[in-house]
Structure formats: structure tokens, C-alpha cells
Amino acid sequence: MKHAEETAREVKTTCPYCGVGCGVLATPRPDGSVGIAGDPDHPANFGRLCSKGSALGETLGLEERLLHPTIGGERCDWDTALDRVATTFQAAIAEHGPHSVAFYLSGQLLTEDYYVANKLMKGFIGSANIDTNSRLCMASSVAGHKRAFGSDTVPGTYSDLEEADLVVLTGSNLAWCHPVVYQRIAAAKAVRPQMKIVVIDPRRTATCEIADLHLPIRADGDVALFCGLLRHLVEEGATDEVYVGEHTTGFAEALAAAERWRLSAVAEATGIAKSALTAFYDLFTRTGKAVTVYSQGVNQSASGTDKVNAIINCHLATGRIGRPGMGPFSITGQPNAMGGREVGGLSNMLAAHMSIEDAADRERVQAFWGSPTIAATPGLKAVELFEAVAAGRIKALWIAGTNPVVSMPDADAVGRALAACPFVVVSDVIARTDTTAYADVLLPAAAWGEKNGTVTNSERRISRQRPFLPLPGEARPDWAIFASVARRMGFFGFEYGSAGEVFDEHARLSSYENAGSRDFDIGGLAGLGASGYDLMAPTQWPVRGAVRDPVRAPATDRQAGRHTQETRFFAEGGYFHADGRARFVAVEPPASKTAPLFTINTGRVRDQWHTMTRTGLSARLSAHMPEPFAELHGEDAARLGIAPADLVEIASSHGRAVVRALVTDRQRPGNVFVPMHWTARFAPSARIGAVAHAERDPVSGQPALKSTSGTVRRFSAAWHGFAILKHRPDLEAIAPIADYRAAARTDGGWRLELAGARALSDAPGFARELFGQPAAEIVAYRDRRAGTERFAVFFEGELLGALYLSPEPVSVARSWAVSQLSLAGGQGASRAELLAGRSRADRPDPGAVVCSCFGVGINEIAALVASGGAASVEAVGKALNAGTNCGSCRSEIRAIIEAACVEATV
Missing domain, CATH: 2.40.40.20 (Barwin-like endoglucanases)
Incomplete structure (x- = not known):
């Protein structure tokens, strides 16, 4: 009989979090758990994972899952649910026209899911009212790329960030939001200390751990900053006149717009000291291999597109684009924001990077799909879409894989809009979210680990997400749900038997009547067949033409079994405007506003x-x-x-x-x-x-x-509380008593922070209500002088939890208290210790967690430093492992060490 270790099946898949697109090795175990490790062969991460990726195995349980379709909150079968969706959408279209319906999707969907939904809405319903939460993530980058390049093209690759001599990180807390890319840069800098890092951010974030210069910019000061840089580059003779002359237009106009942004004006607009500005401008001017990485701090702005073009202008002016270690680099927030862009996921795009506004593109896509119609005008963008729902213009809305009642701006207005909408469909993995509460029809979707398809990361690399768990309950893949509704609406062309068939159609459309005229082309991945699709290695587009070996694209490292080809765009021009030239865009900083509080x-x-x-x-x-x-x-x-x-x-x-x-x-x-x-x-x-x-x-x-x-x-609170509980607290039930409630999962249960604006009249009664067991035994302690009360709650000798109340924020050893929930009865603390809220001296409290990867607390690190056991981040890592995996906690560890040094000298 084989050992369990021998029968475990390791599956190569891709992380479902940020746009880095890390490869993951998932190994289902006989006990139902799943082992998670980084894939050392994946060219995005080479085996690294961040804290979130490392913990993926802990998020695969079914306790929160939506497992069956429902209508009006009542369970039903799939046929009934799908018929309701199809007939209701058909009725709305028949009475109010195709623009009366809308889809709102997610960068969490796979490319195949996105493709089918867009085909249904734009090619068969005939409206472009299909947008995505990626609108909140990188739409300004898309718009800036299209204005400058004529296409939504990211020119460079992750390796450029390692090869650059200067990396400018603007509007990006890379250490926390894209930790693996951050670690690649940090590792490169460790090898080449002369490499310079500049961080542009109003906050001094964890990313500044490796920064040589931090520019604490005022909100929306970016356009002024980069206009000033463009002017400085010209003054210093740092422009590439040959590149500008042969491959661009509009330079004179962009420079004229930047002319007034002298150093003093930039300092006033950005709030950055002149000396720091001069240091940055000089560094950029004299460093040929420079990459500017930008993310939400640039994109999520009322002047976001202009910010993107202000950055691109500086790279075009110096010819620093498309060559190793050079270029503007947009890093996306979601795992498949890029894949969504490839299939036209935004309401102003068509599939395969084609344009709704272009009649030839519309004809091309319609002909390929053989569809009865095609969207002729851009649809509603995310904010506009929900405003249209509120105004009653949208009669039927389908939300898939996202939670807009939380994530959208003016989120309460989104909730009111959904409440007023005649028909709301939600496809999701989770049964109870802020958004599913508004659903007329709920459809259970497949989750990560069950889904089969592709995602594309921020460097244009397509990777496979492969299933390693069976579909639970009645959950179905999103692409299959959309296709089922399309067939019920009477549309042909949705008879897909697998995700691989959808991908094949997507690949063929990308090369249809292309011949190099469009940037996105993966025609070389068409015709893979089921086995080729299953085995497809991470591949960076474009992949033009036929591929003889369906498992591997051209330039494959056959020994490693992974693609080594890294394509860049625009080093020799070749832009996608009709004349083949890039466009400088003349941008002006937004008008200054009266400073808010x-x-x-x-x-x-x-x-x-x-x-x-x-x-x-x-x-x-x-x-x-x-x-x-x-x-x-x-x-x-x-x-x-x-x-x-x-x-x-x-x-x-x-x-x-x-x-x-x-x-x-x-x-x-x-x-x-x-x-x-x-x-x-x-x-x-x-x-x-x-x-x-x-x-x-x-x-x-x-x-x-x-x-x-x-x-x-x-917030003036009459009382504060902290509780540990075996079971998830009912936050709605205690709302009349506690104005502030914040729950978090722990090993063995939950922790809960509480506060109320009104005095708590019956603390023992509140404790009984909180723990949901009227027959519980309550051990209490009250300090009348301090105004504190503490309760330990037991049922049949087992700890249910504890509640600590105080007029001020509660002083309790929280990590120690939380640890009691996972201890068996004989191992737990005494009742006196529970009421005290702290351990004995021989049971030290680890303190608040600093390193999530290894569960290391602040008190453990501080004690090690105080004892002389470590005086550097590296030494702490050697002793406790903290900071040695994703590295996102290194700045916090350094701060603990520095604080201990200051205390020692006082």
C-alpha cells in the first residue's frame, strides 16, 4: 500500500490574488487539507509566495460557500434559476431595449469567464453595458496607454525591474500590495547596491524599506511632478532626439504644457522640498536604465489618465522604453485585470484589444462571432452603471464575482440602487456578502482550486489556473453559467464543452485579420487541443502564428519546461497608431482646490x-x-x-x-x-x-x-470591549448595544472589538446575549473604581469565551487571550488568568503578529532584541524566521529594533 505522501497529486496553478501572477503548487492531502507552495519554475515568482499566497490552503473550506441556486432566498434547481435569469433579461430587452440590462464583472474571473460574458452582452444582446471592478483598478492606465501607444500595451517585463539602475515606484506600496515583485527588486538591489529606488507616496510605507529617496507627495501632485521632470530633462539635454523624431509626435505641445513647471512651482504643487525634487530629477536624468512602476496611487484619481501620460512622456522623450531595464510599467491590482482587458472586459472595449468606436473592428468581431448584432457605442462605466441602476434605466443587472456594495465609491448609494432595481442576479462563491443580500437570484460559482482556465499577469504572461478540488454542491464555472443563459435566450455560438474550447476561440479571434496590426495576438496558442491546453506553460504574449509544439510556445527552455521568451514593445517604435508613432500628450495638473480638513x-x-x-x-x-x-x-x-x-x-x-x-x-x-x-x-x-x-x-x-x-x-465611546468567542458573533444582533463591532477569525474561534456610545446598563445580560447561551456559567470580576468588568463564560465545563469591558480602550494581552480558544480544557489558563486577561510570567504573550508567514509576534521580536540575541533584521530572521518568506514585515521588524535601540540609550 502506498504512503499518503506518494499518492498526493501536485497541481501547478496560479495564485488568485494580485496581478503579479505567481505560480503555485497545490497538493491535496488525504485528510482534506491542501499543501501550498510556490512554483520554482514559474517565471513570475520562481517559488516565492507572499503571506496571502502562502495561506491559500487555509481559505478553501466550505463553511461560507454558496452551494445551491436560490430565488428569493429559497433553494431551487439550476434549470429554474437559469430560466428565470434568461426570461427576465429577455423581457427587459423586449420592453426597454438592450441598453436596459447590464453586467458588472470582476478581475477575479478567469479569461474564459470574461470572454463568454462579453460575447453574450456585446455580440448578442447588442449593448456594451458590461463593466468590471477592474475599472476601479487600472482603467486610467488603459486610457493612458491607448492615448500614447495606440493600444493598451504594457511595454516591459518584470525582469526590467531587476535590470534597471533606477526604479521609481509611484503610487504603489509594492511591499504590501505586490510583495513578490517587491522582493525581486529588493534581491536585485542587494546584489547591486548601486541600484537606486525612489518611492513617491504621501505615506512612508513599508516599500520605503529599500528606498534611497522618499518623496511625500501631496495628493494629485503627480502631473506637476512629471511635467517638471520633462522640463528638466530637456534643460539638461537628456532627451533622445533621434527617437523622438523618428517614432513620436506631439513633443513640442507636451513640452509647451510643461514649460511653466519650474522647480519652485513643482514644489508648491507637490509639497515636496526643492532639494528632494532636484535629487530625483538629477537621478532620473543621469540614469539611462530607468523604470517607472505605477499603480493605484496614480490610477485612482480624477486626473489618473493625465498622470499616466505625464509618466510616459518622460520615457518617450528619453527613448527609455522597450529596452532591458527601461520603460513605464503599470502593475495591476487583480489577478486577471489584464486578461479581462484582452477580451474587452471594460465597457469601452471590444475583444482582442479592438475598439467599439472603430467600424472595421466592429465588423471584424461580429463576423468572427457570427453574431446578430454588435455593440456600436461604449457602454456605461462602473460608477455610471450604478447611477443608471439608481435612476431606473437598468431593469436587470447581473453581478459576478465582486462585492460593489463595499468596494464601489459612495457604496451606500450602490446599495440603494440595488434595492430599487427590478431584477438583480449575483453569481458568487460566498453565500453572504453585502451584495448577495440584494439578489433576486443567487447562482453558486466555482472558486479558486475548482476553476479551470487562464489568467494574465501584469507583464502579459498567460498562466493556467488548474482545478485540484472537486466542484462542491451544485457550483458551476462562471463561463458555463453565462453560456447556459445565452443558450436559453436563443443564441447560438455558446455550445462550449470546456474552458479549453473557450480559450481556443479567444486565441483564434486575437489573430483574426491581424497580421501584426494589433498588439494582442495569441494565435500561436490556437489549436492546442485538450491535452495541450492542460499542459500549457506560462506564456508571454504576443504569440503569433502557428506553434508546432502545442505544449510550449517559441523560445522554450525545454529542460526547465517553462517559457524563457520575454517580449518587449516599442524599442524601435512600431506603435499602434495609424502612422506607427507614439503620441506625446500635453497634460496640465488639475486646478488646485481649497484644502480640505x-x-x-x-x-x-x-x-x-x-x-x-x-x-x-x-x-x-x-x-x-x-x-x-x-x-x-x-x-x-x-x-x-x-x-x-x-x-x-x-x-x-x-x-x-x-x-x-x-x-x-x-x-x-x-x-x-x-x-x-x-x-x-x-x-x-x-x-x-x-x-x-x-x-x-x-x-x-x-x-x-x-x-x-x-x-x-x-468617536466618543461610553464603553469599550474586547471578546474572544468560540463561535462567530452575530454582529447584527448586538448592533443596538454596540455601535462599533469588528470581528476577526482566530485559531479556535473569533476575536471581537466593541464600543458603544451609550452606557451599558446590563453587562452580564450583554455577555449572555453575545455568547448565545442563556444557560452558560459566567464567572465575573468587577472593579468599581476603574469601571471595568470582565467575564469568563463556560458551558458544560468548556470555555465559550471571555468579555472585557472598560471605559477606555481595553488593556488585555490579546494574542494570549486569543490563544486560549485553541487549547483543550486541561491546557487552558485558569479562570483567574482569564479574568486578568494576561498570562503568568512563564507563559509570555507573543504580542500582536508582525510576521504572518511564521506567526511571530512583536513581543517575541522585542524580547530577542532586548536580550542581545539579534541586532539586525537578518539576525531576527535567522533566529525566528520572521521576514524570511515574503519579506513584507521587514520594515516593521526594523522599526522594533530601532525602538529597542532608542530605549536602551535613554
């Missing part, structure tokens, strides 16, 4: 993803930052009377949120950063999307999620 900036944290439907399942990922927060500068906090760990109310004209105060010197005064992740399922008061304004870029339609004007004030 605060500029509210939203974004990601290291260990959570989007609206936490996946990462919220992992106790390890929830340990680093278990509750939502607002990061603000110490000067602002002092002025407003806000102490560390106070609760604060963040408000705008749209809505309000209450979160924990994180007072730091990393933030620019007048700015506040609030993570985007928390939902009504985890922290009802912390939905920052309800606060964010709906202002957007006029060209791309991308919302300006980084610059909402708002106010910050201390």
Missing part, C-alpha cells in the same frame, strides 16, 4: 484582499491587523484630541465610518489612510466605500478613491 485615501493592507471573502477565512492573515484603522499623523491627532487606539469617525458628504486610530509619523499631515477591506460581515461601521466620493477621471471613468475630502473626529 483631510484628504481620505483608501487602499490595501498586507494580509487582506478586497472585501475579505477569502482572506477573512484565515486566522493567520487576520492576526496582523485584526480590525480596521485610520492612519493619521501625530500632529493631526494631537490637534483633534485623538489618542492612540481611540476610535475615530471618518466622514464625508456621502457617509461615515468608525475605525480605530493608528497614530504615526509615516503619514503626511492633513491626510488619513483607511483600508478598503472591511465589510458588514466583519466590521459594519468600517465600510470606507460609503465615505469615498464618486468623482472620476473624465477620460477613463476610474473613481478617485485616493482623494475624498472629509473630516476626522474622535
